Amino acid sequence: QVQLVESGGGVVQPGGSLRLSCAASGFTFSNYGIHWVRQAPGKGLEWMAVMSHDGNQKYYADSVKGRFTISRDSSKNTVYLQMNSLRVEDTATYYCAKVVGRLPGYFDFWGQGTLVTVSS
């Protein structure tokens, strides 16, 4: 069955960095794009970034452009989100989600999420 497992979250000080991972299984990884979506505590969903199935297309939310970088390693069936210059307002649960169709596409499966806390 389809699985997306996020990892790499934790507590970091403002200005710090984290790298999140999204390990995929149960489907042909090279055929699907992957999004990152975050949810601040008690708040709604906010889209962060997407990478196409072949890695040729990458898009970012304005709020993270220049600070976050999405990448993928097809040999490990994993997508990464490198987060630099973290701010208190980046505190959230970060989900990866599998895309259906041409970008941006809809999300037919989500991981369980990993919590990032930015605090001094």
Added chain:
Amino acid sequence: DIVMTQSPDSVAVSLGERATINCKSSQSLLYRSDNKNYLAWYQQKPGQPPKLLIYWASTRESGVPDRISGSGSGTDFTLTISSLQAEDAAVYYCHQYYSTPPTFGQGTKVEVK
């Protein structure tokens, strides 16, 4: 960016009664070349990730009960739960995938009265 606005923010419905959630987009989500509305609905329960319910505005995802349905076109969309069950208590989000950045409504909390 396309702004998605849901109404109401929350609703309490008795078991077996109908729940209706509205979603309005700031521009049309109907793509003329394929005549499809690029609108999806998700359900999120506490401590869980969102779950896809509806895509193309009205196509039910496999395994979603038929009491849950989506309708609408252009800029106005509706999610209907025809006969609310206890397990339907959740927050529901609409999502446009017509253009990047994809955007979500603010969410509607459905509670059992």
